[in-house]
Amino acid sequence: MDWSALRVSLWLGVGTILVLLPFGIWFGRVLAYRQFRGKLLVEALVTVPLVLPPTVLGFYLLVTFGARSPLGRAFQAVVGQTLPFSFEGLLFASAIANIPFVVQPIQRGFEAIPSDVRDAAACCGLTPWQRFQRIELPLAWPSVLTAAILTFAHTLGEFGVVLMVGGNLPGETRTLSIAIYDRMQAFDDRSAGVMAATLLVVAVVTLMTTTTLSRQIGSRRA
Amino acid sequence: MTARRTSVLLLLAVVVSLAWPALSTAQKPPTIAAAANLNFALKEIADAFARAHGKRVELVFGASGTLTRQIRDGAPFEVFLAADEEFPNQLTAAGLTRDPGAVYAVGRLVLFAPKGSPLMVDARLEGLSRLAKAGGVSRFAIANPDVAPYGKAAEAVLRKRGLWDAIRPRLVLGDTIAQAAQFATTGNAVGGLIAYSLVRAPDFGDRGPYAVIPDADYPSLRQRMVLLKRSSPTATQFYQYVLSDAAQSIFRKHGYAVPQ
Numbered sequence: 001m002d003w004s005a006l007r008v009s010l011w012l013g014v015g016t017i018l019v020l021l022p023f024g025i026w027f028g029r030v031l032a033y034r035q036f037r038g039k040l041l042v043e044a045l046v047t048v049p050l051v052l053p054p055t056v057l058g059f060y061l062l063v064t065f066g067a068r069s070p071l072g073r074a075f076q077a078v079v080g081q082t083l084p085f086s087f088e089g090l091l092f093a094s095a096i097a098n099i100p101f102v103v104q105p106i107q108r109g110f111e112a113i114p115s116d117v118r119d120a121a122a123c124c125g126l127t128p129w130q131r132f133q134r135i136e137l138p139l140a141w142p143s144v145l146t147a148a149i150l151t152f153a154h155t156l157g158e159f160g161v162v163l164m165v166g167g168n169l170p171g172e173t174r175t176l177s178i179a180i181y182d183r184m185q186a187f188d189d190r191s192a193g194v195m196a197a198t199l200l201v202v203a204v205v206t207l208m209t210t211t212t213l214s215r216q217i218g219s220r221r222a
Numbered sequence: 223m224t225a226r227r228t229s230v231l232l233l234l235a236v237v238v239s240l241a242w243p244a245l246s247t248a249q250k251p252p253t254i255a256a257a258a259n260l261n262f263a264l265k266e267i268a269d270a271f272a273r274a275h276g277k278r279v280e281l282v283f284g285a286s287g288t289l290t291r292q293i294r295d296g297a298p299f300e301v302f303l304a305a306d307e308e309f310p311n312q313l314t315a316a317g318l319t320r321d322p323g324a325v326y327a328v329g330r331l332v333l334f335a336p337k338g339s340p341l342m343v344d345a346r347l348e349g350l351s352r353l354a355k356a357g358g359v360s361r362f363a364i365a366n367p368d369v370a371p372y373g374k375a376a377e378a379v380l381r382k383r384g385l386w387d388a389i390r391p392r393l394v395l396g397d398t399i400a401q402a403a404q405f406a407t408t409g410n411a412v413g414g415l416i417a418y419s420l421v422r423a424p425d426f427g428d429r430g431p432y433a434v435i436p437d438a439d440y441p442s443l444r445q446r447m448v449l450l451k452r453s454s455p456t457a458t459q460f461y462q463y464v465l466s467d468a469a470q471s472i473f474r475k476h477g478y479a480v481p482q
Binding site: 086 | 250253292295398400425426427
């Protein structure tokens with residue numbers, strides 16, 4: 001078992017949630033309540049990471065932020081390291097890859113709040129921020145939690161992007177899924193097996209949790 | 223209830239911001255990029271280096287071409303041990319290395335067949351030729367010639383024996399020579415052309431017979447090593463250690479030839 005890889009994976013999962021959740025709550029709510037021109041295009045763009053192969057994202061990240069691009073060189077001059085092949089770069093890639101996993105459930109959560117509830121809150125004289133904080137967010141909370149869990153699980157399972165922009169650096173960009181690949185190539189099937197089983201258990205627990213959560217939402221509505 | 227949740231989130235944010243520097247700025251040993259054929263030999267050398275000098279290095283294995291691309295894109299490796307001379311020379315030409323470096327070992331190729339395979343192994347590939355004529359080659363594993371020098375050498379051997387066109391539709395390409403070895407031992411491949419250093423490794427075990435291919439059958443796998451521009455004193459020390467007698471005898475033990 002490669003503990004540093006487990007640590008990198010867990011931090012990447014938690015980090016992605018922390019980076020994406022505020023954006024997801026804001027943007028999911030915007031998509032749920034506002035009508036604007038080009039909404040269809042925006043919704044498509046939000047969903048695109050779901051259907052694109054990870055290699056496309058990896059390619060663009062390397063071309064845009066690699067040491068051979070002007071942007072990458074500027075970044076390197078300031079920070080001393082390129083964005084690819086660093087933990088922060090993985091976090092950035094993971095945040096982009098997980099946008100649909102965060103925005104979509106949260107958008108559905110806000111959409112499911114009956115409009116009379118929101119109207120009543122407005123009639124009672126609550127400010128928009130109070131309505132959001134006291135009425136909407138608590139009602140949409142199970143969806144927010146689902147989004148967080150899905151993001152965490154998806155990040156743990158991320159392989160293609162990490163392989164392309166990570167560089168397999170121990171303690172920095174070698175996640176558990178990369179470590180399995182690495183161990184397989186070293187004919188170390190035992191370690192690979194232990195790590196694969198770990199990921200399998202985490203995935204099953206995650207899915208059971210999300211199912212339980214969505215049942216709770218369902219029963220509360222009934 | 224929102225207040226409590228907000229405070230939980232705030233607490234999480236504080237914990238993460240405190241732990242963050244520990245992730246990225248902790249003093250780390252230098253990272254060495256190495257061709258996949260070195261998977262076992264270099265680990266032993268790194269252990270011996272740690273015993274001799276009390277310093278650790280981190281090893282990252284991959285295909286020479288992939289690692290070259292990563293170094294050009296800014297990967298923070300400090301030493302690069304390639305499986306050929308061409309890839310490190312590209313880096314030297316691009317101004318990314320301290321100097322042209324040194325040849326540290328010469329690799330060898332073997333024809334390998336897993337236990338139970340219909341393939342009879344021999345140095346001149348006559349068994350493979352017979353099997354191909356009989357239509358008995360289901361899959362045959364080599365490394366991807368575009369990124370792995372051992373794959374390029376395998377292609378040269380198959381071409382020299384006039385087998386390339388017959389075997390080509392049956393090829394499975396590993397990203398690295400280590401993955402090619404994985405393919406050759408598992409799955410339905412009848413065998414593969416893989417690195418001698420891998421089949422000799424204890425972890426590889428006794429998975430099947432192999433025959434060493436004569437050096438004259440493919441362009442020499444002279445493996446060059448370069449110190450990259452950003453290398454630390456420890457990395458330089460490791461570079462010198464790889465060229466030392468102690469390390470060279472480990473390479474010999476793992477089936478490499480000593481560079482002339």
